[in-house]
Amino acid sequence: MAIxxxxxxxxxxxxxxxxxxxxxxxxxxxAVKELTDLTYVELPAIGKVLKAKQVFGVxxxxxxxxxxxxxxxxxxxxxxGALESDLAVLSTDPYGQGWLIQIDLSAPAExxxxxxxxxxxxxxxxxxx
Amino acid sequence: xxxxxxxxxxxARGAKLVDFAGWHMPVLYTSLVEEHQAVRQRVGxxxxxxMGRLRFTGSDAENFLQELLTTDCAQLAVGDVKYSLVCQESxxxxxxxxxxRREQEWALVVNASNREKLLEWxxxxxxxxxxxxxxxxxxxxMIAVQGPQSVALMTALxxxxxxxxxxxxxxxxxxxxIPCVVSRTGYTGEDGFExxxxxxxxxxxxxxxxxxxxxxGIAPCGLGARDTLRLxxxxxxxxxxxxxxxxxxxxGLAFGVRLKKTMxxxxxxxxxxxxxxxxxxxxxxxxxxxxxxxxxxMTILSNGVSVGYVSSGTQSPTLGYPLAMGYVPAxxxxxxxxxxxxxxxxxxxxxxxxxxxxxxxx
Numbered sequence: 480m481a482i483x484x485x486x487x488x489x490x491x492x493x494x495x496x497x498x499x500x501x502x503x504x505x506x507x508x509x510a511v512k513e514l515t516d517l518t519y520v521e522l523p524a525i526g527k528v529l530k531a532k533q534v535f536g537v538x539x540x541x542x543x544x545x546x547x548x549x550x551x552x553x554x555x556x557x558x559x560g561a562l563e564s565d566l567a568v569l570s571t572d573p574y575g576q577g578w579l580i581q582i583d584l585s586a587p588a589e590x591x592x593x594x595x596x597x598x599x600x601x602x603x604x605x606x607x608x
Numbered sequence: 609x610x611x612x613x614x615x616x617x618x619x620a621r622g623a624k625l626v627d628f629a630g631w632h633m634p635v636l637y638t639s640l641v642e643e644h645q646a647v648r649q650r651v652g653x654x655x656x657x658x659m660g661r662l663r664f665t666g667s668d669a670e671n672f673l674q675e676l677l678t679t680d681c682a683q684l685a686v687g688d689v690k691y692s693l694v695c696q697e698s699x700x701x702x703x704x705x706x707x708x709r710r711e712q713e714w715a716l717v718v719n720a721s722n723r724e725k726l727l728e729w730x731x732x733x734x735x736x737x738x739x740x741x742x743x744x745x746x747x748x749x750m751i752a753v754q755g756p757q758s759v760a761l762m763t764a765l766x767x768x769x770x771x772x773x774x775x776x777x778x779x780x781x782x783x784x785x786i787p788c789v790v791s792r793t794g795y796t797g798e799d800g801f802e803x804x805x806x807x808x809x810x811x812x813x814x815x816x817x818x819x820x821x822x823x824x825g826i827a828p829c830g831l832g833a834r835d836t837l838r839l840x841x842x843x844x845x846x847x848x849x850x851x852x853x854x855x856x857x858x859x860g861l862a863f864g865v866r867l868k869k870t871m872x873x874x875x876x877x878x879x880x881x882x883x884x885x886x887x888x889x890x891x892x893x894x895x896x897x898x899x900x901x902x903x904x905x906m907t908i909l910s911n912g913v914s915v916g917y918v919s920s921g922t923q924s925p926t927l928g929y930p931l932a933m934g935y936v937p938a939x940x941x942x943x944x945x946x947x948x949x950x951x952x953x954x955x956x957x958x959x960x961x962x963x964x965x966x967x968x969x970x
Contacts, residue, residue, distance in 0.1 A: 516640045516832075517622075519899040521952075537952065541640050541900050541923045542832050544952075561785045 481508040483574040483601050487593035489550035490602065492575065492593050497590055503550055505578045506538065506569070509603045516541040517566045522558040522580055529553060529582060536579065551589040552581030611809035612657035613749045621828065628831055629720035637690050642834050644925040646827035647796050651755035653817055655801065656795075660723030661748055663729075664714040665740035672739050673714055674871035676730065677707060678864055678879070682871075684709040689776045689791050691864045693725065694718075695875030699882055700852040702729060704864065705730040705842065706793065708778055713859040716856040717802075719846045722853060723855065733874075745864060747752065749810025754800035754837075756968075758822040762790075762801060764820040770801060777877060784816035789844050795834060797841025798968055803849065836922050842964035846944060848920045849933060855882050858935075860891040860963075889916070890941035892965075893965055894932045894958040900951040902932040902958070909955055910940055918949060926966050932958070 486494045492510035496503045511517070519539040529535050529549040536547040540588070558580045567574040584590075595604060609632040618625060623634035636643060664673060666735035671679045679692035688709050694702040703722040708715040711861045712770060716894065718726050723745065730741055753761055760770045768784045770790055778791035786809045794800040805813050816824060835845070844850055850859045856879065857865070867880055896902065902921035907914050932949065943962050948955035 494693065515623075515636060515638075538925070539899075540838060541925065542635075544903060562864075574906065587837075 480512065480603060482596050484596045486596060487550070487590055488596070488602075489546050489548065489593055489601035491548040491550075493548060493550045495550050495585070495590060495593060496574075498583050498585070500587065501556065501581055502553060502584050502590070503581050504519075504550060505573055506547065507599070507603075508573045508599070511569050511577075514538060514540045514545060517569055520566065520569075520579065522553050522560050522562070525555055525557065527555045529555065529583075531586070544596065547579065549582075550593055551582070551584060552586045553584045556581045556583050561588050610658070612655055613807040614657065614814055617811055617814060618655065618828075620660040623828075623830060629658065630968075634659055634830040636832045637828050640830070640836065641925045643829040643833035647755045647798055647809075647829060647833065647837055648926055649756070650825040650827075651757035651761050651821055651831065652796075652827050652829040653814065653821070654752040654834055655749075655756065655814070656752050657745075657749045657807075658963060659743045659745075659750055660716075660720060660726070660762060661750065661804065662716045662727075662742055663740075663742040664716070665712065668737040668739050668767075669714050669764065670857065671739060671871065672709065672734065674869065675873050676733060677705070678866065678873060678875065679791035681707065681708065681709070681714070681865035682869065683866070686711055687777050687779060689774075689778055689793055689906035691703075693861060693864045694729070694781055695856070695879065697875055697878060699843070699855040699858070699875045699878030699956040701846075701850045701854055701856060702726065702852060704846055704850065704861070706791075708789075708791065719855045721847060725839075747807050749807045750803075751803045751810065751814055751817065752794055752796075752800060753803065754794045754829075755797040755798050757826075758798070758800040758819075759864070760824055761817065761821050761826065764824075765816055772966070779803035784813060786813045786816075788813070795843055796837035797843070798837075816826065819923050833854050835920075836925055839920050839922055839931070839933065840924055840926055841962065843893075844933075845920060855879060855887070856885045857882050857926035858889050858891070888937050889935045890938050891933060891963075891964040892936055892941050893918070894918075894934055894949065894959050894960045895927075895962045896930040896932075896945070896956055897967070898930070898956050900954070900956050901930045902934075902951060902956070903951045907950040908934050908936055908958075909950055910936075912955070915947065916941060924965065926956055929966050933963070936960070
């Protein structure tokens with residue numbers, strides 16, 4: 480399981496990378512491996528206002544649909560359209576090309592409440608037992 | 609949680625294990641889709657030891673089973689297997705089962721989720737007759753070998769005689785060095801066999817099958833692939849396509865009912881009434897052209913009005929599009945009819961299509 484240092488993580492397995500006032504959001508390698516056999520990702524429209532912990536999309540696997548939760552609040556600035564045609568990058572590059580959305584943060588302090596990489600690693604360890 | 613004899617093999621192989629009907633079972637090993645394709649194209653192995661295996665002995669066993677099953681037990685010759693329902697007086701389905709006729713006794717394979725309920729049901733109806741009822745679920749193991757290379761795999765383990773076994777018959781044969789009961793049955797829509805052996809031998813049998821199957825491209829398969837395979841083949845699953853409120857005719861399972869058998873059976877009066885005046889619902893196949901996947905319990909709409917529900921749905925690994933089975937009014941059950949399925953607030957068009965979705969090349 481790969482966890483990228485410097486990112487922040489939610490208990491629902493989304494990651495956040497903050498650059499200035501913009502947060503890039505994706506799902507962790509752990510989540511992708513747990514879900515397996517992904518078929519489809521549904522992402523929000525540009526301009527949608529999200530509150531932390533609100534559902535912003537859905538990832539479907541052959542087995543089930545799983546909600547995606549906004550780890551922090553903000554307004555959707557862009558969504559990764561490349562995922563429409565190729566979901567493989569979610570497995571091969573979950574913290575890079577497999578990003579899901581970018582938002583303009585409305586409450587940047589919320590980031591501090593998320594787990595750092597080391598804490599998230601322990602969290603995943605506990606969840607897989 | 610209950611564990612099959614193969615549990616430690618699954619765990620050692622890194623299978624994702626889940627609670628299924630009280631059993632800790634592998635849902636997948638690495639990829640559901642790869643396991644599914646292995647069965648469609650080559651051969652796959654399933655641990656189905658969680659299925660209930662019951663043995664009936666004694667002079668009253670046949671009459672007893674005639675009273676409790678919807679099929680006509682008298683039609684089975686020794687070595688035959690038959691699909692049947694167990695119904696309540698109301699005609700509601702308690703379980704769907706496979707019945708095996710042996711020389712002096714009978715065997716039933718029942719759903720894991722219904723084993724306890726059926727044991728109680730049988731106990732209640734036994735009423736001091738000369739019947740032995742032995743639950744062999746934990747003392748035996750059951751392995752399904754499924755896929756076009758199934759005969760080749762069995763042959764590689766010295767059981768070439770099963771090549772001539774007819775569909776829905778069984779025999780006793782040594783596989784590897786292990787005496788097994790082998791039936792030509794399965795739950796995938798492919799050719800294949802189900803093997804029952806003593807629980808103490810199950811892991812050794814499985815390991816021999818895996819080793820002999822390596823050259824054939826064998827894969828161990830979990831319950832995830834078992835579900836997508838049976839769904840493509842339109843095989844019903846208890847708790848999805850049927851339950852205690854559903855009768856066999858509405859569920860499209862008339863082939864499991866023999867109303868005219870000489871022995872009366874539980875549910876016959878109710879089923880005769882349903883046959884005379886069919887219910888207004890039908891089980892149908894549905895295929896979708898979008899990317900969203902229909903799931904169990906989603907609402908089926910026609911012109912914006914709720915008309916039915918999805919009983920099972922998935923993304924079909926073989927066909928490459930989303931599909932479902934569900935129940936709709938009879939007037940909407942003709943192939944080609946367009947309905948909608950409500951998926952997360954959006955009404956997705958779905959076309960009624962003939963079942964099964966997938967039929968193996970003959």
